[in-house]
Amino acid sequence: MKVPLRLVASPHYADVAVTxxxxxxxxxxxxxxxxxxTVTIAEYVDLSKASVERGMxxxxxxxxxGIVELSSTRRSLPGGCGxxxxxxxxxxxxxxRFVWIPVAASEDLTPRQLRAYALIAYxxxxxxxxxxxxxxxxxxxxxxxxxxxxxxTAAAGEIVDELEATRWITVERRAGVRGRHHFxxxxxxxxxxxxxxxxxxxxxxxxxxxxxxxEGSGSSADAGSLANKEEPKTDRPDDERAPSSPAVGExxxxxxxxxxxxxxxxxxGEGRLALRADDHQxxxxxxxGAYGGPGLTIGDRVYAVLEPxxxxxxxxxxxxxxxxxxxxxxxxxxGIDDTRLRQRLSTRACRTFTDEIRDPxxxxxxxxxxxxxxxIFDCEAGVLWSSGRRCSVCEEIVRDQQRATAxxxxxxxxxxxxxxxxxxxxxxxxxxxxxxRCPECGCAVLLLNRAxxxxxxxxxxxxxxxxxxxxxxxxxPPEVCAGWDGSGCTRPALGxxxxxxxxxxxxxxxxxS
Numbered sequence: 001m002k003v004p005l006r007l008v009a010s011p012h013y014a015d016v017a018v019t020x021x022x023x024x025x026x027x028x029x030x031x032x033x034x035x036x037x038t039v040t041i042a043e044y045v046d047l048s049k050a051s052v053e054r055g056m057x058x059x060x061x062x063x064x065x066g067i068v069e070l071s072s073t074r075r076s077l078p079g080g081c082g083x084x085x086x087x088x089x090x091x092x093x094x095x096x097r098f099v100w101i102p103v104a105a106s107e108d109l110t111p112r113q114l115r116a117y118a119l120i121a122y123x124x125x126x127x128x129x130x131x132x133x134x135x136x137x138x139x140x141x142x143x144x145x146x147x148x149x150x151x152x153t154a155a156a157g158e159i160v161d162e163l164e165a166t167r168w169i170t171v172e173r174r175a176g177v178r179g180r181h182h183f184x185x186x187x188x189x190x191x192x193x194x195x196x197x198x199x200x201x202x203x204x205x206x207x208x209x210x211x212x213x214x215e216g217s218g219s220s221a222d223a224g225s226l227a228n229k230e231e232p233k234t235d236r237p238d239d240e241r242a243p244s245s246p247a248v249g250e251x252x253x254x255x256x257x258x259x260x261x262x263x264x265x266x267x268x269g270e271g272r273l274a275l276r277a278d279d280h281q282x283x284x285x286x287x288x289g290a291y292g293g294p295g296l297t298i299g300d301r302v303y304a305v306l307e308p309x310x311x312x313x314x315x316x317x318x319x320x321x322x323x324x325x326x327x328x329x330x331x332x333x334x335g336i337d338d339t340r341l342r343q344r345l346s347t348r349a350c351r352t353f354t355d356e357i358r359d360p361x362x363x364x365x366x367x368x369x370x371x372x373x374x375x376i377f378d379c380e381a382g383v384l385w386s387s388g389r390r391c392s393v394c395e396e397i398v399r400d401q402q403r404a405t406a407x408x409x410x411x412x413x414x415x416x417x418x419x420x421x422x423x424x425x426x427x428x429x430x431x432x433x434x435x436x437r438c439p440e441c442g443c444a445v446l447l448l449n450r451a452x453x454x455x456x457x458x459x460x461x462x463x464x465x466x467x468x469x470x471x472x473x474x475x476x477p478p479e480v481c482a483g484w485d486g487s488g489c490t491r492p493a494l495g496x497x498x499x500x501x502x503x504x505x506x507x508x509x510x511x512x513s
Contacts (some may be wrong), residue, residue: 001025005097007274008118011140012064015111018118019045020055021069023087037084045106056087102187105168115139116159117168129177132156133336156323179333207357219285264328284416291295296321302328305338307348309368313361320361337375340385345369357494484510 001022007013023045027034036044042052059070073086092098099122100345105114106372119138123130141149151159160183167189172182296318302325313321345368351450357363374393375378378386382394424463438445440460456464482491484503491500499507 001101001104002098003097003101003118004092005099005122006063006065006067007069008099008115008122009138010063013058014142015115016055016056017049017058018115019047019106019111020052020291021059021089021103022114024056024059024070024087026103028088034087035084047111100187104188108166108189109163109168112139113159113163113166113168116156117163119164120169120183120362124183124185129180130183131180132160135160153230169500173297174329176302179329264347268394293469296325297327300327301332301338305332305341306350308342309360309364311354312349312357312364316361316364324361324364324369327365331369331371337385340380341369344380 003018003022003025007021008018020041023041025036027036027041038052038056039049042049045052045508056070056072060068060072062068067090069090072089073085073088074082076082079280084293099118101118101121109117116135116139119135120130121301122128133153134158136151136153137152139156141147141151142169146479160169160181164171168186170186170190172184174181177181181452232327298321301440304330306324313324316324326349328341332338345364348368352367353364372381374391374397375392376384376391378384379391379394382390382391384391424484436455436495437443438455438457438460440456445455477492479498481491481493481500481503482498484507489500490504491502492499494504497504
């Protein structure tokens with residue numbers, strides 16, 4: 001079906017609006033228009049009735065540019081009872097951009113997957129290189145706290161993986177321009193191998209809804225449907241080479257079935273609804289929480305680069321393996337040689353015991369792959385990769401760091417130890433800081449202030465201060481600091497030490513050294 005590109009690219013429309021548009025446009029290609037009820041359309045696309053009504057409401061209202069995509073006309077039976085409305089899509093102009101979307105995809109894919117498929121199909125038709133980040137920028141949240149914001153690249157990657165699992169697209173890893181993924185959108189899912197029967201089956205062809213070409217797709221053998229005679233074909237009527245889609249009830253038989261013996265009996269196919277794309281499709285992933293997609297696929301070039309750490313790489317999860325593969329691909333795209341990156345991993349793996357690596361994935365991303373060295377591209381941990389010589393910039397950086405470290409450290413005096421003859425009395429070492437005796441108890445105290453020779457120890461001072469606190473002390477004007485080295489200072493002295501705060505700190509540092 002032709003779908004306006006404004007409907008796919010505009011964040012004004014929800015994802016379900018695209019799905020509803022494709023199905024209604026297919027049903028409206030009949031002369032009488034789309035007369036299916038909302039419940040019937042919801043069963044066709046495997047959505048709830050409320051979701052389909054929400055999508056039709058957006059389509060019947062003017063968009064940001066004032067265009068209405070869907071018109072709905074109510075009708076009633078001759079007896080006065082109401083019936084389903086007639087819905088028609090607006091005709092597209094000759095100069096309007098559009099994208100072809102198979103009607104079967106609207107039934108097989110979720111609304112968000114269908115929108116991503118439409119973007120990939122349009123980019124493929126226009127030959128536009130596409131990335132997962134660009135797909136994420138075109139998909140938006142339509143509810144919750146993030147309403148109006150685009151999806152993350154990781155979320156877009158999951159949608160692409162799900163599309164690849166349904167076989168509606170094929171992703172050729174790193175096969176596009178500048179290492180981009182090459183996305184190939186299919187009109188119908190390609191043939192797959194049936195593991196149960198061992199034969200090839202095409203998921204885009206209905207296997208056995210009916211027993212013969214003369215019978216319709218109704219609920220019983222004697223009640224066919226007019227869908228078998230609908231004209232014109234709704235999928236690409238201007239392209240005769242393209243296969244016609246069975247989205248409006250046209251069931252291909254005979255040539256489309258490769259194993260007629262494996263068709264279901266007619267009684268098992270009874271009760272099927274008309275106007276379905278096919279009756280034997282892959283299980284829908286809309287309501288399943290678990291992801292059943294294919295395993296991780298890594299390119300040969302990335303796998304060869306990771307050869308030195310294959311043992312660690314296998315111990316990581318699929319999520320971490322994808323991150324590692326993307327990091328390797330990013331460095332290869334930046335111009336780093338394969339041999340250089342493999343040598344980097346091999347060298348760092350040899351310097352580390354495997355038993356000491358607790359998290360292999362974090363080690364590969366944080367130790368094995370990062371570029372160590374200066375800002376020069378050719379520098380590899382202090383060695384130029386092209387010539388093998390030492391990097392002069394790295395050596396200069398190391399010398400600057402050593403010079404800064406040497407200046408920040410205090411000089412350590414050299415202690416010369418002279419041999420002492422046996423039997424000679426060893427004099428006691430004189431302390432660097434002069435000491436005195438407490439006049440009260442006689443214990444040794446440090447003499448920080450030479451102007452106060454009779455300094456008391458702390459217990460005697462506290463006892464003396466307790467006695468002196470009982471009587472009022474006369475006001476003593478603040479003294480001037482004598483300086484930490486006796487050279488004098490203009491700041492007022494604090495407490496009984498005779499020093500200001502700065503000189504006292506320097507005095508204690510000098511005493512400790």
